[in-house]
Amino acid sequence: MEGPLRPFLLILTCLPLFSGCTFFRTRPALPDSLLVREQLVIHSDFKLPQKHRLLEELLAIRGDLVSALDIPVSDEPIHLYLFDDAETYQTFITSEFPGLPNRRAFFVEGDTSLSVFAHWGDRVAEDLRHEVSHGYLHAVTPNLPLWLDEGLAECFEVPRGYDGYHVDHAEKLLDLVETASWRPDLLRLESLHDISDMSQKDYAEAWLWVHFLLHTSRERRVLLQHHLSLLRQNGQSPPLSEAIWQTSPTVDDELISYLRAISS
Ligand SMILES: [Zn+2]
Numbered sequence: 001m002e003g004p005l006r007p008f009l010l011i012l013t014c015l016p017l018f019s020g021c022t023f024f025r026t027r028p029a030l031p032d033s034l035l036v037r038e039q040l041v042i043h044s045d046f047k048l049p050q051k052h053r054l055l056e057e058l059l060a061i062r063g064d065l066v067s068a069l070d071i072p073v074s075d076e077p078i079h080l081y082l083f084d085d086a087e088t089y090q091t092f093i094t095s096e097f098p099g100l101p102n103r104r105a106f107f108v109e110g111d112t113s114l115s116v117f118a119h120w121g122d123r124v125a126e127d128l129r130h131e132v133s134h135g136y137l138h139a140v141t142p143n144l145p146l147w148l149d150e151g152l153a154e155c156f157e158v159p160r161g162y163d164g165y166h167v168d169h170a171e172k173l174l175d176l177v178e179t180a181s182w183r184p185d186l187l188r189l190e191s192l193h194d195i196s197d198m199s200q201k202d203y204a205e206a207w208l209w210v211h212f213l214l215h216t217s218r219e220r221r222v223l224l225q226h227h228l229s230l231l232r233q234n235g236q237s238p239p240l241s242e243a244i245w246q247t248s249p250t251v252d253d254e255l256i257s258y259l260r261a262i263s264s
Pocket of ligand 1: 150
């Protein structure tokens with residue numbers, strides 16, 4: 001395939017499952033219609049308008065991330081491989097990445113390339129906002145903890161203008177809180193290192209922590225920015241939970257109060 005994937009591969013996916021596909025016998029070719037917009041190099045097997053509003057939104061997300069996280073801008077290309085047909089997409093993924101779960105979209109970080117694979121379906125906007133956010137983040141920040149990587153992508157998969165409020169995650173967590181079925185556990189989230197270990201509840205909690213850090217106070221936002229800055233400078237950082245707990249020993253309760261406040 002173009003831009004050969006090196007031995008190092010990090011693969012992240014969006015949460016929802018893809019289902020109902022059938023399979024071709026041979027691997028489809030990579031999409032070959034090319035469109036370059038700033039950092040995004042878009043390969044599609046169908047004609048995409050140069051000024052498609054989804055592409056404009058994807059380009060704007062880079063500025064949103066830079067502004068929220070105080071991260072630098074990269075010009076490293078992010079390759080988007082877009083398939084018009086769900087079956088063609090799934091056949092390609094099964095052939096190229098055997099063993100991966102069936103998902104509507106993937107982000108793949110290789111040694112020298114950042115790539116997103118997706119099917120242009122009903123939820124492609126959400127999928128691309130999520131996966132392209134991974135791309136922008138990985139272009140400038142090494143060794144992002146899995147929970148933080150996914151929490152940020154969940155925040156920025158929400159359409160612009162909603163301040164990252166993810167109604168599905170908020171409702172799910174609120175239901176669990178009201179039935180005393182869930183308490184925040186950032187240490188447990190930090191212990192997760194494999195995408196297959198993350199449940200829908202984990203994605204929701206990761207989203208909530210990131211939303212809390214970004215939207216409750218300048219101090220908390222700076223904690224997150226500092227964590228990312230250390231990762232960029234040193235490739236490592238103490239767990240973010242340490243810094244968060246130093247700000248308040250009752251932060252778990254504050255997180256639940258915040259969930260109630262933004263959901264009311
Ligand atoms: Zn993801």
